[in-house]
Structure formats: C-alpha cells, structure tokens
Amino acid sequence: xxxxxxxxxxxxxxxxxxxxxxxxxxxxxxxxxxxxxxxxxxxxxxxxxxxxxxxxxxxxxxxxxxxxxxxxxxxxxxxxxxxxxxxxxxxxxxxxxxxxxxxxxxxxxxxxxxxxxxxxxxxxxxxxxxxxxxxxxxxxxxxxxxxxxxxxxxxxxxxxxxxxxxxxxxxxxxxxxxxxxxxxxxxxxxxxxxxxxxxxxxxxxxxxxxxxxxxxxxxxxxxxxxxxxxxxxxxxxxxxxxxxxxxxxxxxxxxxxxxxxxxxxxxxxxxxxxxxxxxxxxxxxxxxxxxxxxxxxxxxxxxxxxxxxxxxxxxxxxxxxxxxxxxxxxxxxxxxxxxxxxxxxxxxxxxxxxxxxxxxxxxxxxxxxxxxxxxxxxxxxxxxxxxxxxxxxxxxxxxxxxxxxxxxxxxx
Amino acid sequence: xxxxxxxxxxxxxxxxxxxxxxxxxxxxxxxxxxxxxxxxxxxxxxxxxxxxxxxxxxxxxxxxxxxxxxxxxxxxxxxxxxxxxxxxxxxxxxxxxxxxxxxxxxxxxxxxxxxxxxxxxxxxxxxxxxxxxxxxxxxxxxxxxxxxxxxxxxxxxxxxxxxxxxxxxxxxxxxxxxxxxxxxxxxxxxxxxxxxxxxxxxxxxxxxxxxxxxxxxxxxxxxxxxxxxxxxxxxxxxxxxxxxxxxxxxxxxxxxxxxxxxxxxxxxxxxxxxxxxxxxxxxxxxxxxxxxxxxxxxxxxxxxxxxxxxxxxxxxxxxxxxxxxxxxxxxxxxxxxxxxxxxxxxxxxxxxxxxxxxxxxxxxxxxxxxxxxxxxxxxxxxxxxxxxxxxxxxxxxxxxxxxxxxxxxxxx
Numbered sequence: 001x002x003x004x005x006x007x008x009x010x011x012x013x014x015x016x017x018x019x020x021x022x023x024x025x026x027x028x029x030x031x032x033x034x035x036x037x038x039x040x041x042x043x044x045x046x047x048x049x050x051x052x053x054x055x056x057x058x059x060x061x062x063x064x065x066x067x068x069x070x071x072x073x074x075x076x077x078x079x080x081x082x083x084x085x086x087x088x089x090x091x092x093x094x095x096x097x098x099x100x101x102x103x104x105x106x107x108x109x110x111x112x113x114x115x116x117x118x119x120x121x122x123x124x125x126x127x128x129x130x131x132x133x134x135x136x137x138x139x140x141x142x143x144x145x146x147x148x149x150x151x152x153x154x155x156x157x158x159x160x161x162x163x164x165x166x167x168x169x170x171x172x173x174x175x176x177x178x179x180x181x182x183x184x185x186x187x188x189x190x191x192x193x194x195x196x197x198x199x200x201x202x203x204x205x206x207x208x209x210x211x212x213x214x215x216x217x218x219x220x221x222x223x224x225x226x227x228x229x230x231x232x233x234x235x236x237x238x239x240x241x242x243x244x245x246x247x248x249x250x251x252x253x254x255x256x257x258x259x260x261x262x263x264x265x266x267x268x269x270x271x272x273x274x275x276x277x278x279x280x281x282x283x284x285x286x287x288x289x290x291x292x293x294x295x296x297x298x299x300x301x302x303x304x305x306x307x308x309x310x311x312x313x314x315x316x317x318x319x320x321x322x323x324x325x326x327x328x329x330x331x332x333x334x335x336x337x338x339x340x341x342x343x344x345x346x347x348x349x350x351x352x353x354x355x356x357x358x359x360x361x362x363x364x365x366x367x368x369x370x371x372x373x374x375x376x377x378x379x380x381x382x383x384x385x386x387x388x389x390x391x392x393x394x395x396x397x398x399x400x401x402x403x404x405x406x407x408x409x410x411x412x
Numbered sequence: 413x414x415x416x417x418x419x420x421x422x423x424x425x426x427x428x429x430x431x432x433x434x435x436x437x438x439x440x441x442x443x444x445x446x447x448x449x450x451x452x453x454x455x456x457x458x459x460x461x462x463x464x465x466x467x468x469x470x471x472x473x474x475x476x477x478x479x480x481x482x483x484x485x486x487x488x489x490x491x492x493x494x495x496x497x498x499x500x501x502x503x504x505x506x507x508x509x510x511x512x513x514x515x516x517x518x519x520x521x522x523x524x525x526x527x528x529x530x531x532x533x534x535x536x537x538x539x540x541x542x543x544x545x546x547x548x549x550x551x552x553x554x555x556x557x558x559x560x561x562x563x564x565x566x567x568x569x570x571x572x573x574x575x576x577x578x579x580x581x582x583x584x585x586x587x588x589x590x591x592x593x594x595x596x597x598x599x600x601x602x603x604x605x606x607x608x609x610x611x612x613x614x615x616x617x618x619x620x621x622x623x624x625x626x627x628x629x630x631x632x633x634x635x636x637x638x639x640x641x642x643x644x645x646x647x648x649x650x651x652x653x654x655x656x657x658x659x660x661x662x663x664x665x666x667x668x669x670x671x672x673x674x675x676x677x678x679x680x681x682x683x684x685x686x687x688x689x690x691x692x693x694x695x696x697x698x699x700x701x702x703x704x705x706x707x708x709x710x711x712x713x714x715x716x717x718x719x720x721x722x723x724x725x726x727x728x729x730x731x732x733x734x735x736x737x738x739x740x741x742x743x744x745x746x747x748x749x750x751x752x753x754x755x756x757x758x759x760x761x762x763x764x765x766x767x768x769x770x771x772x773x774x775x776x777x778x779x780x781x782x783x784x785x786x787x788x789x790x791x792x793x794x795x796x797x798x799x800x801x802x803x804x805x806x807x808x809x810x811x812x813x814x815x816x817x818x819x820x821x822x823x824x
Contacts, residue, residue: 001609001642004652006678009580009614011530011552017684044477052480056468065456068464068664103515103668107690114551115426135688139526140423168421197413202421230413240416252480254695256515266418272429276547278519282694283666 013139025353029362035394038362040178040337041385043312046305047252048292055291059284071283073274074267075101075259079290083259086298091220092227094237097264100271103281105208105246105258109136111273112169112204112242115266117142122167126154128369128378130178130206133171142168144371151331153177153184156191163199169242170201174222176209176336179369179380183334186219193226196240203241208249211302213335214310223261238263247289249337250298250305255285309337315388316381316395323399327406330381337384340366343377350376352405361397425551437765441774447806450774452590452749453797455724458717459664460704467703471696479699485686486679487513487671488698494706495671503632504639506649509676512683515693517620517658517670521548523685524581524616524654527678529554534579538566540781540790542590542618545583554580556783563743565589565596568603575611581654582608582615586634587622588748591781591792595746598631605638608652615653620661623714625747626722635673650675659701661749662710662717667697721749727800728793728807735811739818742793749796752778755789762788764817773809 007015029036059067074080080096087094102108109132117123119141125133127146134144145162148155154172163170172192174184184192196203205222220228223243230239246258260270274280316339317332324330330341341363343349349365356362366378386394419427441448471479486492492508499506514520521544529535531553537545539558546556557574560567566584575582584604586596596604608615617634632640635655642651658670672682686692728751729744736742742753753775755761761777768774778790798806 002612003650004612004614004675006614006675006681009528010681011526011528011533014527014681014685017681017688039482041482044481047477047480049472049476049480052476053469053472056472057465060461060465060468064461064464065459068459068461068666069456070451070453070660070665103690103694106688110689114423116421116423118423121423132688132691139685139688200414200416202416202418238415248482252696253482254480256690256692256694263416263418269418269422269426269429273426273551276429276518276544276551277522277689278515278668279544280668282515282668282697284664285694285697 013141017139025350025357026362026364028357031360034357034360034362035386035390035397036362037381037383037386037394038364039385040382042249042253042337043308043384046308048297048301051292051297052252052288055288058291059287063287067284067287069283071280071286073271073280075099075281076283076286076290078294079286082290082294087261092224092237092261093233093235094261095235098237098261098267100260100262100267100274101281101286102258102260102274103256103278104248104253105206105244106132106136108244108258108260109133109206111260111270111277113137113140113142114273114277115269116168122165124159124162124167124170124201125371126172126177127372128179128366128375129171129371130173131369133206134371146370146372149180149182151182153182153188154192156188156195159192159195163195163201167201169204170196171204171206172222173206174219175207176212176333176338178208178336179338179364179366180340181331181333181336181338182340183219189219189222189225193222193229193240197229205241205243207243208246209336210245212249212306212309212337214306214313216334236264237261242266250302251289251292255289257281257285257289309384312383312386312388312391313339316383316391319392319395320399323396325399325402325406328402337382339381339383341379341381343379345377347405348376349379352379352401355405356398356401359397359401361394361401363398425553429551437762437769438774438776440769443772446769446772446774447798447802447809448774449793449795449798449806450776451797452794454661454665454749455720455796457799458720460709460713463704463709464664464700467700470703471699475699479696481695483692483695483698485683485692487511487693488695488702490706491698491702494702499673504636504649504673505645505647506673507647510649510673510679512672512674512679512686513693513698514670514672514686515668515690516660516665517618517656518544518548520656520670520672521545521618523672523682523689525549525552525554526685526689527681528580534577536571536574536579536582536613537783538584538589539784540591540778540787541583541783542585543781545618546783558782558784561589561592561594563594565594565600566604568600568607571604571607575607575613579613582613583618584615584634585618586631587619588624588745588750590620590748591750591776591778592752593743593745593748593750594752595631601631601634601637605634605641605652609641617653617655619656620658621748622657624661624718624721624749626718626725628746648676649673654678662714663701663704667701669693669697669701721796724795724798724800724803725751728795728803731804731807731811735808737811737814737818740814749794751793751795753791753793755791757789759817760788761791764791764813767817768810768813771809771813773806773813775810
C-alpha cells in the first residue's frame with residue numbers, strides 16, 4: 001500500500017493558506033520568562049471567577065438537563081433578549097430577531113464571509129485592519145480595497161473612490177481599532193453612512209472594545225447612526241449595517257460568546273450558516289453568561305475593567321515617553337487594548353522583533369495588518385494583559401532593543 | 413435613502429441554501445404536548461450533572477484565570493492527550509499531534525469540507541447518509557456519488573464503480589448509522605480499506621455512537637483496521653482515514669466538544685481552518701470535560717447510557733411489533749439512537765408526518781437522507797430521548813396514524 005498524497009487532495013482555498021513567518025516567530029514568545037505584548041489577551045485578573053462559579057452552580061442545579069442538551073442555532077433566547085434590551089437602551093433599538101449568538105466574533109466574521117463573498121469579490125477595509133477578518137475572508141477568495149486611516153480612523157475622503165469599484169461591503173472597526181488603537185470620528189461615521197447608502201454598499205461594524213473607553217466622550221455606534229439617518233423607529237433594526245460585538249472583552253474569551261446584530265432577513269441567513277458549521281454555540285456557556293450578566297453585573301464590571309486597563313495604558317505611555325528613543329513615535333489610544341508604534345521609514349519591525357525576543361520581550365510587527373502591503377515600520381503593542389510592573393520591565397527591555405537598533409543604524 | 417437589497421448581495425453558496433420543508437414541519441413538533449421521535453437528542457436523564465458541577469467548581473477554583481482565557485486552536489493539551497491515550501488503548505495508536513478538538517462533530521465535517529472540497533468535487537456517501545454532512549459539504553459545492561446500503565452498511569460491491577469517478581473522499585458512518593441504524597460488517601470494512609487504498613481515495617469515518625452498542629460484538633473501527641493493514645506501529649497514525657468522534661453522546665451535547673483523529677499533516681491544515689473560523693473551542697468546556705472524564709469516569713458512565721438506551725430501544729421494538737400494521741417494516745438497530753422504518757413503495761412518509769403531527773407525535777421522513785433522491789417511503793425514529801412510558805404512548809399514536817393511512821389507502 002502507498003501513502004495518501006494528502007497535499008494534492010486539499011481544496012484550492014486550503015492550499016493557499018500558509019502559517020505566517022510572524023506566527024512562527026511569535027511561537028517563541030510562549031517561553032515562560034518572555035514578556036509578551038504580542039497577544040490580544042484580556043487581563044485574567046478581571047475575570048469574574050466567583051460570579052462564574054455561582055452561575056455554573058445555579059444553571060446546573062436549576063436546569064442542568066436543558067443547559068447540557070442541544071440548543072437552537074439562533075442562540076439561547078433569554079440571552080438574545082437581554083442583548084436586545086441592553087442594545088436598545090444604549091444604541092439602536094433591536095429585538096431578539098436581530099440577534100445571532102456566535103462562538104466568538106471570529107465566527108461572525110467567518111459567517112459573513114460565507115454569506116457574502118464570492119471568489120474575487122472586493123471588500124473595503126481600513127489599512128491597517130484586523131488580521132482575523134483578513135484570514136477569515138481570504139479563505140473565501142476576497143480581494144481588498146484599502147482606504148488609508150489615521151488617528152481618527154478610516155479617512156472617508158478616500159472612501160468614495162473605493163466604493164466605485166463595486167465592493168461587497170465595507171469593514172470598519174470604529175472604536176480603539178485593533179491594531180492601530182484609532183477611533184473613527186463622529187463626522188467620519190456620518191460620512192461613511194451617507195456614502196455607503198449612496199452606493200448601496202452595506203457596512204460591517206466590528207466593535208469588540210466599544211465599552212472600553214478610558215477618556216473622552218463615547219461616540220454613537222455606526223449602526224445607531226445609520227438607524228437615526230433612516231429615521232426608523234419601529235423597534236426592529238432593518239438598516240444597512242451588520243454590527244458585531246463580544247463577551248470576550250467584557251466577561252471572558254474562554255467562553256467563546258459573541259453576537260451579531262443585523263436585519264432579521266440577514267440573521268436568518270446567518271442562522272443557516274451556523275447550522276451547517278457547528279449547529280449552535282454551547283448551551284451551557286450561553287446560560288452561564290446570561291446568569292452572570294442578567295442583573296446588570298456588566299455595567300459595574302466594565303468600570304473595573306476600564307480602570308485596570310487605563311492604568312496599564314498610562315504606565316506604558318509613561319515609560320515609553322521616558323525611555324524610548326526619539327526615532328520611535330506612537331499614538332495614545334483612547335480605549336481598547338492596543339497601542340500603535342511607528343518606526344522611521346525603512347526600519348523593519350519584524351527585524352526588531354527578532355532582536356526583542358533575544359531580550360525576552362515581544363510585540364506584533366504591523367506589516368501584516370496592511371492588506372496593501374508596506375508599512376513594515378509599524379508595531380502593535382498590547383497593554384491590557386500584563387500587570388503594571390511587568391509593563392515597566394517589558395517596555396524597558398523594548399526601549400533597550402530600540403536604542404541598540406538606532407545606535408547600530410547610525411540614527412541618533 | 414433606499415433599502416439595502418441584501419438578497420442580491422449574498423454569495424452563490426448562500427443563495428442556494430434554503431430551509432427545507434421538513435425543517436419547517438418539524439418546528440411544529442416543539443409544542444409541549446408533542447411526543448417527538450424526530451430529534452437526535454440524548455436522554456437528559458443520563459447527563460452527569462453532579463460530576464459537571466464538581467468539575468466546574470474545581471476548574472474555576474484551581475485555574476479559573478487559564479480556563480476563562482483564550483486557548484490554542486488545536487485544543488486543550490491534557491484533553492488531547494487523554495483522547496490519545498484512550499484511543500491507543502481501544503483503537504489505533506495515536507499521539508496528541510493526531511488530534512484536533514472541534515466544537516461538535518458538525519464543525520469537524522465543516523472543516524473537512526473547507527479543507528478538501530472544490531466546487532464540483534465528488535464525494536462518495538452511503539445512501540441514506542447523515543444529513544448534517546450533506547448540509548456542510550453542499551455549502552462548498554460538493555456533488556455526491558451514492559453507494560447503496562443495507563443492514564450491513566455500505567454495500568462495498570458497488571464501491572469500486574463509485575471510486576472510478578475520482579472522488580475526493582469516501583464518507584462512512586460504520587456504527588449504528590444516523591439515520592438507518594445499520595452497522596458496517598467487518599468484511600465490508602476490510603473491503604472498504606482495500607479499495608480506498610487501491611484508488612488512493614481517503615476515508616472519512618464518522619463515529620459518534622461507536623460505544624453505544626447494546627448487543628453483539630464490537631467491530632474494530634475503520635481507522636484501526638486501516639492502521640493494521642498498513643502494519644504501522646510507530647505510535648503516530650499516518651494512514652488513509654480521518655476519524656471523527658464526539659463527547660455529545662458520552663457526556664453532553666450542550667458543551668459542543670468533539671475531536672478529529674488524522675495524520676499530523678492533515679491536523680495542521682485543520683488547525684488553520686479552526687483559526688480562521690472561530691479561533692478555538694471554549695477553553696472552559698474543554699477543561700471541565702477533561703476533569704469529568706480523566707479518572708476513567710466515561711468507562712463506567714457509558715455502561716449507564718447503554719442500559720438506558722437499550723431499554724428504550726427494546727420498549728419501542730416491542731410496541732411496534734405489537735401494534736404496527738403489517739405494511740410497515742423496520743430494522744432492529746444493534747446500538748445508537750435511531751430506528752429505521754420502511755413503508756410500502758409509493759407511500760410518502762412526509763404525508764404521514766403531517767397526519768402524525770395531528771395526533772401529536774413526530775419523526776423524520778427519510779427522503780432527505782438520500783442525496784440520490786427517492787426512498788420517500790422511509791422514516792427515522794429516535795429512541796434515546798423519550799422515557800419508556802412516553803415511547804409507549806408515542807408509538808401507539810404513530811401506530812394509529814399508520815392504521816388510518818393503510819385503511820384509507822385500501823391496504824389491509
């Protein structure tokens with residue numbers, strides 16, 4: 001008998017998929033003495049473990065048979081109703097029919113690819129943009145049209161040109177974007193909605209960090225502004241935006257719980273994607289999250305998260321200010337989990353990462369976040385995961401790395 | 413502003429996806445006074461709720477911060493190692509590198525579609541076969557070549573003809589198949605492996621019920637026989653079979669935990685699919701399942717499940733024998749959760765379902781399990797979910813329905 005030639009049997013979409021060089025490099029950061037600013041991990045210190053324990057016991061005692069059984073593809077109805085109430089209170093009015101529960105926002109991104117993308121379709125994205133979305137959609141053969149972004153998010157002055165290509169949809173992360181930390185201004189949000197409507201192109205709004213603002217005023221979500229623009233007050237959202245958010249940053253990512261808000265006919269199609277791809281999200285996890293969150297716990301808990309992350313961001317900024325060489329610049333994010341560093345043109349952050357790993361500190365080079373290529377002189381630095389002391393030590397190590405680089409390269 | 417024409421924006425694969433008439437009919441079976449033999453649900457009475465509660469408390473107390481954090485795409489290492497040990501003990505020798513944890517077996521089926529199927533590729537399936545696999549793979553544009561099956565499973569006399577078409581893989585459910593309850597004989601398993609090797613076509617073995625045998629001798633899995641055939645003893649499986657199994661039938665489906673066994677290079681590709689589609693399966697659920705299962709609990713627990721399900725099967729068979737009209741025939745399944753009923757040629761089980769729903773009892777008409785069409789005179793009846801008393805009542809109602817049908821149709 002002969003060996004199975006597996007690699008020749010893979011589908012076109014899978015033959016293209018490669019593990020990136022960066023991902024391989026970052027595997028080195030799993031060493032225990034490494035200080036990693038590379039991941040996008042929440043601080044484990046803020047996980048509400050006691051509340052989870054109470055909720056697990058309650059759910060198993062009161063309705064264990066239901067919580068451990070198969071559930072519906074749409075998601076646990078009380079959880080969907082709770083999200084609808086919460087969303088109606090703070091943002092756009094929606095009903096449970098506007099909501100699908102997914103196993104993390106990554107799954108929502110995958111389903112959007114599955115639902116909308118034919119091979120070769122164009123998607124408008126910010127540059128830089130979230131890598132997980134590119135990964136999900138490239139599997140469906142997407143091509144990207146990039147719109148440049150600055151500290152106020154996607155520069156809508158360049159959006160109309162992109163829309164004239166005839167893209168399937170526009171993807172935007174308006175709040176404290178991963179990776180750049182930037183926030184889309186109110187004026188640009190309105191311009192985005194107007195242009196999208198004018199060209200009949202839907203918007204995907206990805207908002208994992210919206211509630212994690214550490215300073216300044218909350219800016220209304222794109223989906224809410226779209227609803228206002230449509231002056232639609234019937235309580236069920238049926239506009240031009242698909243909105244994604246998640247419990248990963250508010251409760252804990254290990255549960256894999258997120259949600260999609262969309263017009264009910266789009267939700268119905270997404271439910272069919274859910275059926276074919278994994279039937280439904282864990283009934284148990286949905287019930288546990290519902291029990292933790294239902295009494296308004298999240299309103300209080302998010303204040304704790306904000307204060308912890310704000311301190312970490314401020315410590316990081318303070319040390320960077322103190323010790324980083326002048327060749328390096330960065331932007332102060334108003335919220336979220338990431339800080340965006342910019343090196344001089346021509347300096348490759350991937351090379352700096354290799355040196356940093358020698359000093360036991362890591363970050364993510366920013367090149368791969370740019371689907372249009374280039375911008376290898378950028379870096380994403382996470383500030384949510386490490387404690388202030390670890391941040392001080394890690395940024396010091398990174399500062400030493402940078403000083404060596406600029407010394408060696410003859411920069412001052 | 414105008415409405416978004418969502419339906420024109422959907423991708424080709426999604427425009428084709430329709431909710432089936434049967435699925436709509438079965439929604440009627442969610443009424444509380446309905447006795448439903450339609451679902452494929454485990455008995456909630458056998459869920460080990462106490463053990464789950466202990467495990468949840470242990471995991472949250474001992475390593476809550478880790479259990480609620482992001483995890484690796486491959487799955488929780490101790491769980492993968494436990495599955496490898498268990499599998500090496502009872503079946504083919506494997507290591508953790510042969511194993512990927514998925515969110516239920518449906519997700520494994522989806523990933524296999526994602527990894528292997530180009531639009532138009534042919535897949536060899538039994539007829540009837542598992543509907544969830546057809547749903548998953550049709551989304552990737554699969555076409556099906558059917559091989560007829562009888563009570564000994566796929567009739568391998570017809571397999572070679574199918575293999576000459578050049579299919580991507582062969583899909584087989586060897587034990588107590590969903591929907592037909594049939595079990596692939598040892599002789600046919602060996603023939604399947606031989607022919608698959610001869611034509612270089614991989615086999616997907618889907619085995620959710622393998623341990624749920626109520627009589628007769630266990631038949632070795634296809635993956636194990638394939639390994640024996642290859643005489644490969646190096647402890648890491650690298651043959652021609654991808655094997656799927658699940659905790660849904662052994663512990664509880666609400667956790668969404670299943671696993672894939674495959675050669676390590678195939679697992680690596682599947683891990684990339686996992687990354688793009690939902691990052692990883694719930695860390696918490698994997699740790700909880702590990703704690704429940706690690707001390708050999710499953711060995712004992714599966715005996716409980718077997719005795720409960722065997723009783724339910726036997727009660728169902730007994731009442732059917734007693735009251736069903738002679739026009740209806742059925743096969744006694746040796747295990748699993750389903751019994752397969754056969755009506756006379758020309759009788760449409762979907763019509764019978766409509767009448768049965770009037771009498772508050774439901775099953776799944778068998779037509780849609782046949783990708784080659786026809787066989788509308790078949791029905792899938794679940795015996796695992798309902799208690800013996802409910803089975804007695806439900807089968808009595810179904811018997812009355814059948815008597816009316818055959819009376820009206822002039823059958824005796």
